[in-house]
Amino acid sequence: MPRRLRGVYARRVTQERANKSGFETRAIHAGYEPDPTTGAVIPPIYASSTYKQDGVGGLRGGYEYSRSANPTRTALEGALASVEDGERGFAFASGLAAEDTVIRALTRPGEHVVIPDDAYGGTHRLFDKVAKVWGTDHSAASVADTQAVAAAIQPGRTKLVWVETPTNPMLTIGDIEALATVAHDAGALLVVDNTFASPYLQQPLTLGADVVVHSTTKYVGGHSDVVGGAVVVRDLDLAEKIAFHQNAMGAVAGPFDAFLVNRGLKTLHVRMDRHCDNAEQVVAFLDADPRVTEVIYPGLASHPGHEVAARQMKRFGGMVSFRVAGGVEQALAVCERAEVFTLAESLGGIESLIEHPGRMTHASVAGTDLEVPDDLVRLSVGIESVGDLVADLDRALG
Numbered sequence: 001m002p003r004r005l006r007g008v009y010a011r012r013v014t015q016e017r018a019n020k021s022g023f024e025t026r027a028i029h030a031g032y033e034p035d036p037t038t039g040a041v042i043p044p045i046y047a048s049s050t051y052k053q054d055g056v057g058g059l060r061g062g063y064e065y066s067r068s069a070n071p072t073r074t075a076l077e078g079a080l081a082s083v084e085d086g087e088r089g090f091a092f093a094s095g096l097a098a099e100d101t102v103i104r105a106l107t108r109p110g111e112h113v114v115i116p117d118d119a120y121g122g123t124h125r126l127f128d129k130v131a132k133v134w135g136t137d138h139s140a141a142s143v144a145d146t147q148a149v150a151a152a153i154q155p156g157r158t159k160l161v162w163v164e165t166p167t168n169p170m171l172t173i174g175d176i177e178a179l180a181t182v183a184h185d186a187g188a189l190l191v192v193d194n195t196f197a198s199p200y201l202q203q204p205l206t207l208g209a210d211v212v213v214h215s216t217t218k219y220v221g222g223h224s225d226v227v228g229g230a231v232v233v234r235d236l237d238l239a240e241k242i243a244f245h246q247n248a249m250g251a252v253a254g255p256f257d258a259f260l261v262n263r264g265l266k267t268l269h270v271r272m273d274r275h276c277d278n279a280e281q282v283v284a285f286l287d288a289d290p291r292v293t294e295v296i297y298p299g300l301a302s303h304p305g306h307e308v309a310a311r312q313m314k315r316f317g318g319m320v321s322f323r324v325a326g327g328v329e330q331a332l333a334v335c336e337r338a339e340v341f342t343l344a345e346s347l348g349g350i351e352s353l354i355e356h357p358g359r360m361t362h363a364s365v366a367g368t369d370l371e372v373p374d375d376l377v378r379l380s381v382g383i384e385s386v387g388d389l390v391a392d393l394d395r396a397l398g
């Protein structure tokens with residue numbers, strides 16, 4: 001066993017035990033045993049870049065240098081693996097750093113990736129302006145249309161089928177099991193960006209996906225106070241490739257950030273249930289309002305992906321998109337009039353956020369296959385008093 005993995009192996013044993021518990025127990029306990037020296041119940045912030053060796057190569061617990069491994073990050077990585085029902089977790093400095101590492105670990109110049117025709121603008125930019133220059137090109141297909149994804153695969157060249165479900169910002173649903181079959185039949189891997197659902201609502205690895213990525217900046221961190229990313233896999237060969245590239249590329253989560261993300265993860269389930277409760281009430285209000293032309297939420301029976309979402313998600317999440325009567329000017333005005341909903345990019349925090357994807361998070365996809373409607377408003381429904389949220393939207397709609 002490679003030296004770097006010895007400590008990791010010991011931690012995996014702990015994690016396997018934790019895996020037998022319920023989600024909530026794993027979110028709180030997996031990845032860490034109270035510190036044997038001090039009994040510290042919560043993983044301390046190990047602000048150390050390097051580790052004393054007991055003789056050359058005599059590492060304590062596998063720790064050598066904090067880019068390679070750091071105990072605060074290890075605790076988070078174990079917890080992430082556990083809540084995603086994976087084997088190994090990896091924590092990164094941002095969601096895009098996690099994505100970049102997956103792309104460069106699992107594709108080579110000259111190879112091809114199928115990406116969603118609706119995805120976070122920064123993900124599209126990473127494929128279009130960075131991976132493409134490196135030599136990995138892409139085609140876009142709707143994640144809701146498994147046959148279109150299959151048709152976009154170039155046999156022999158396509159190494160990854162990359163999906164978001166629900167997508168950002170159109171909340172389109174892809175059938176993870178069906179997409180995994182299509183990818184595997186063509187010799188490709190299925191990567192699922194699970195940021196919008198969070199591991200509490202959806203566990204793609206259990207549905208056949210090979211790689212899960214997250215922006216932990218969002219629901220996992222949950223408090224809008226940290227930027228982070230994650231990758232989780234089951235297959236140990238894939239894990240080796242990701243581990244090598246995580247260390248070789250170096251975009252790791254620092255110990256302070258790893259601490260914050262892990263703290264957030266411990267309350268994910270309680271926050272997420274309230275996000276869903278509040279989103280359902282916001283959706284009911286918007287759906288009955290004539291100033292709104294369309295409400296997009298996978299929990300609505302009218303959503304084309306409702307049945308698939310009901311099968312693969314525990315609940316339907318805290319993200320809501322809607323289109324307004326009055327076009328782009330009204331959409332911008334709604335965003336600007338809201339007060340309890342803060343006008344800001346990002347999502348998944350305790351506080352409610354509102355934004356105009358066309359001018360904000362998805363400005364970089366203007367003119368591409370991924371362009372979003374300009375009368376679209378996106379909400380990240382927080383966990384404030386739901387009556388205040390509904391009243392705020394009522395006022396903002398004017």
Ligand code: P1T
Pocket residue numbers: 094095096097120122123164168193195196214215216217227228229345346347361
């Ligand atoms: O911002 P970062 O932590 O690098 O994560 C990128 C990312 C990846 N995947 C999805 C589905 C995302 O939504 C994001 C980031 N999204 C926003 C900042 C946003 O407001 O949509």
